[in-house]
Amino acid sequence: MSNTPVLTVDTAAIVANWQLLKARHAGSETAAVVKADAYGLGVKPVAHALATAGCTRFFVATLAEAVELRSCLDVAHIAVFQGILKGEEADYVHHRLIPVMNTVQQLQTWKAVCDYETSALPAAIHVDTAMQRLGLTAREMQRGDVLELARSLKADMLMTHYACASDAYHPLNGIQRDAMQRVSRMLPHLTTCFANSSAHFLDASYHGEITRPGCALYGITPLDENSLNPMYSVVTLTAPILQVRCIDEMGTIGYCATTHVQPPMRTVTVGIGYADGISRQASNQLYAYLEDYRLPLLGRVTMDMLCFDVTHVPESIVESAKTVTLMDTRQTVDDMARMTHTIGYEVLTSLGKRVQRKYV
Amino acid sequence: MSNTPVLTVDTAAIVANWQLLKARHAGSETAAVVKADAYGLGVKPVAHALATAGCTRFFVATLAEAVELRSCLDVAHIAVFQGILKGEEADYVHHRLIPVMNTVQQLQTWKAVCDYETSALPAAIHVDTAMQRLGLTAREMQRGDVLELARSLKADMLMTHYACASDAYHPLNGIQRDAMQRVSRMLPHLTTCFANSSAHFLDASYHGEITRPGCALYGITPLDENSLNPMYSVVTLTAPILQVRCIDEMGTIGYCATTHVQPPMRTVTVGIGYADGISRQASNQLYAYLEDYRLPLLGRVTMDMLCFDVTHVPESIVESAKTVTLMDTRQTVDDMARMTHTIGYEVLTSLGKRVQRKYV
Numbered sequence: 001m002s003n004t005p006v007l008t009v010d011t012a013a014i015v016a017n018w019q020l021l022k023a024r025h026a027g028s029e030t031a032a033v034v035k036a037d038a039y040g041l042g043v044k045p046v047a048h049a050l051a052t053a054g055c056t057r058f059f060v061a062t063l064a065e066a067v068e069l070r071s072c073l074d075v076a077h078i079a080v081f082q083g084i085l086k087g088e089e090a091d092y093v094h095h096r097l098i099p100v101m102n103t104v105q106q107l108q109t110w111k112a113v114c115d116y117e118t119s120a121l122p123a124a125i126h127v128d129t130a131m132q133r134l135g136l137t138a139r140e141m142q143r144g145d146v147l148e149l150a151r152s153l154k155a156d157m158l159m160t161h162y163a164c165a166s167d168a169y170h171p172l173n174g175i176q177r178d179a180m181q182r183v184s185r186m187l188p189h190l191t192t193c194f195a196n197s198s199a200h201f202l203d204a205s206y207h208g209e210i211t212r213p214g215c216a217l218y219g220i221t222p223l224d225e226n227s228l229n230p231m232y233s234v235v236t237l238t239a240p241i242l243q244v245r246c247i248d249e250m251g252t253i254g255y256c257a258t259t260h261v262q263p264p265m266r267t268v269t270v271g272i273g274y275a276d277g278i279s280r281q282a283s284n285q286l287y288a289y290l291e292d293y294r295l296p297l298l299g300r301v302t303m304d305m306l307c308f309d310v311t312h313v314p315e316s317i318v319e320s321a322k323t324v325t326l327m328d329t330r331q332t333v334d335d336m337a338r339m340t341h342t343i344g345y346e347v348l349t350s351l352g353k354r355v356q357r358k359y360v
Numbered sequence: 361m362s363n364t365p366v367l368t369v370d371t372a373a374i375v376a377n378w379q380l381l382k383a384r385h386a387g388s389e390t391a392a393v394v395k396a397d398a399y400g401l402g403v404k405p406v407a408h409a410l411a412t413a414g415c416t417r418f419f420v421a422t423l424a425e426a427v428e429l430r431s432c433l434d435v436a437h438i439a440v441f442q443g444i445l446k447g448e449e450a451d452y453v454h455h456r457l458i459p460v461m462n463t464v465q466q467l468q469t470w471k472a473v474c475d476y477e478t479s480a481l482p483a484a485i486h487v488d489t490a491m492q493r494l495g496l497t498a499r500e501m502q503r504g505d506v507l508e509l510a511r512s513l514k515a516d517m518l519m520t521h522y523a524c525a526s527d528a529y530h531p532l533n534g535i536q537r538d539a540m541q542r543v544s545r546m547l548p549h550l551t552t553c554f555a556n557s558s559a560h561f562l563d564a565s566y567h568g569e570i571t572r573p574g575c576a577l578y579g580i581t582p583l584d585e586n587s588l589n590p591m592y593s594v595v596t597l598t599a600p601i602l603q604v605r606c607i608d609e610m611g612t613i614g615y616c617a618t619t620h621v622q623p624p625m626r627t628v629t630v631g632i633g634y635a636d637g638i639s640r641q642a643s644n645q646l647y648a649y650l651e652d653y654r655l656p657l658l659g660r661v662t663m664d665m666l667c668f669d670v671t672h673v674p675e676s677i678v679e680s681a682k683t684v685t686l687m688d689t690r691q692t693v694d695d696m697a698r699m700t701h702t703i704g705y706e707v708l709t710s711l712g713k714r715v716q717r718k719y720v
Contacts, residue, residue: 003445021507061664085363133629134603243494253492269493275396280702303711304421342640349635360578
């Protein structure tokens with residue numbers, strides 16, 4: 001049953017990207033964000049490769065993701081962005097997870113847990129400085145009772161999240177950094193953790209002591225669209241050829257008859273579609289590659305199949321081919337994102353479960 | 361660990377939709393298309409509900425899907441659209457699957473398998489009449505050797521796939537039907553299987569003896585956008601509230617600071633994002649519902665979170681709420697599709713694996 005789409009993940013490239021970012025960061029530590037199943041690439045092999053390379057701290061979005069990660073990494077620090085919700089306390093303690101404190105109430109809850117366990121369990125404090133999404137406000141951090149709570153916890157990280165770090169000149173970057181420096185002066189026992197992938201490319205004052213890259217580990221550009229992507233390519237996506245067709249009559253291809261064919265034409269039908277994460281918005285834009293030949297997509301992306309033009313490819317090459325390539329250095333994750341009006345993150349997290357993941 | 365998004369699937373509504381389509385079809389049988397994990401809803405519970413209601417024939421896209429389905433349905437007919445690829449023969453025989461013959465070569469392969477097994481194993485013959493995707497051409501079906509092969513097989517279905525059936529007035533519908541009637545007269549021992557969901561709403565001459573609805577079973581409209589959806593609603597999507605925020609300072613929400621806030625404002629941050637299948641294209645368009653209150657989305661869809669405006673909702677309701685609703689009859693799958701420039705099929709198949717499926 002090998003006739004499925006295959007995403008080949010180069011874990012050595014992920015490690016090389018992590019080392020490249022680490023080299024840009026003079027602080028004490030570079031962590032790794034592996035939420036959403038390591039952006040769709042598969043959290044266990046990715047985390048294993050990074051841990052082997054020396055990464056000791058990981059971030060995930062949810063408790064369920066943290067529990068899954070703990071099952072393969074026994075000693076790493078695992079922090080959970082979503083914060084601790086009602087009824088989750090015992091799971092955090094049992095799996096030795098670091099909850100990110102996003103509210104005063106969560107600080108109180110965790111204090112109570114620590115008192116009950118008679119142990120200063122680590123926690124991170126997240127201060128919101130622009131996102132308005134999760135986190136305590138800078139104003140809350142000035143309250144005496146909140147500071148006292150924060151000081152009483154073994155809170156090993158003080159975090160914020162940049163809203164515009166991929167735009168090096170955005171004024172919010174400096175505003176957020178300055179706000180966090182003020183909070184940090186009130187809580188000097190906490191290790192600061194500010195930088196996402198993009199902020200590694202701002203000067204060191206934006207980093208904090210621990211950085212936590214995500215997208216750039218997976219080869220997505222951390223820079224704006226006018227800059228060359230400094231990261232190594234990580235993924236290759238291939239899909240099986242299901243049928244070669246010779247078209248010798250006038251007609252149309254695909255749903256709603258949007259694309260006309262000009263016989264004589266040869267096409268390949270490939271077993272991947274939007275149910276596998278190839279956005280319908282790529283219709284009439286996407287290319288596939290067969291050896292060095294570039295194949296234009298014909299017609300719409302359907303649920304399970306795509307059709308490509310191979311009229312210009314020598315017949316012997318088409319006949320012996322088993323797969324075509326949809327993503328690699330020639331058509332990158334960021335290229336796919338541009339043609340489907342989104343960002344590389346969504347391209348990767350959309351890849352479906354029928355896509356087999358292989359690791360090299 | 362219940363703080364995840366939840367997709368509640370009303371299997372009784374799926375059965376009611378199947379019966380509604382069955383009632384529109386005077387022929388011998390109505391099957392069900394359950395490919396792509398029953399369009400993301402979960403193939404095992406969906407197929408089980410339909411089988412209990414009397415459905416005995418199912419269609420999937422790939423061999424892997426067929427093997428999964430066979431593991432929960434021992435006696436049903438299971439046909440595989442993708443057709444039999446090299447090396448898959450033994451799996452088809454072992455799991456008693458019906459391969460869809462898409463090429464002359466596949467006819468020859470299956471004939472050889474039947475000879476080897478000394479048994480006339482069932483197969484379907486797919487004739488392409490407009491899609492140019494998979495299937496034999498009408499011209500190939502006129503060849504003497506092909507007809508002889510087709511007659512020698514215990515081929516229980518003769519299939520085609522309409523390209524434009526949701527547009528009742530599209531001329532291709534009649535062209536495709538007429539082409540299939542010609543093929544059918546040459547192979548009268550085969551049971552015809554033509555109609556997808558939409559073709560149930562064309563006159564009976566378009567149906568064939570067996571119909572095979574997909575999208576309409578799951579509540580997606582089988583009609584054009586100017587017609588009322590005749591199907592029952594099947595899915596409800598909810599997501600957990602992670603934090604309630606009071607905004608009392610001017611500022612922006614979310615990445616790239618695209619949305620300005622007007623204090624005083626209250627928001628909820630909800631634990632679902634594009635990694636769960638909420639397209640980024642829904643940014644600044646989507647609504648959530650809290651009781652009867654409609655909550656506008658603020659800012660962009662992020663990987664794991666959405667922010668909604670609850671300023672107009674009584675504080676007591678917000679404080680006691682645990683979840684918001686993102687899809688039901690008020691904001692349907694088709695509504696989500698319109699706002700994200702796609703079709704309902706892609707909305708459902710995009711729902712990610714962090715979304716817990718519940719069945720009622």
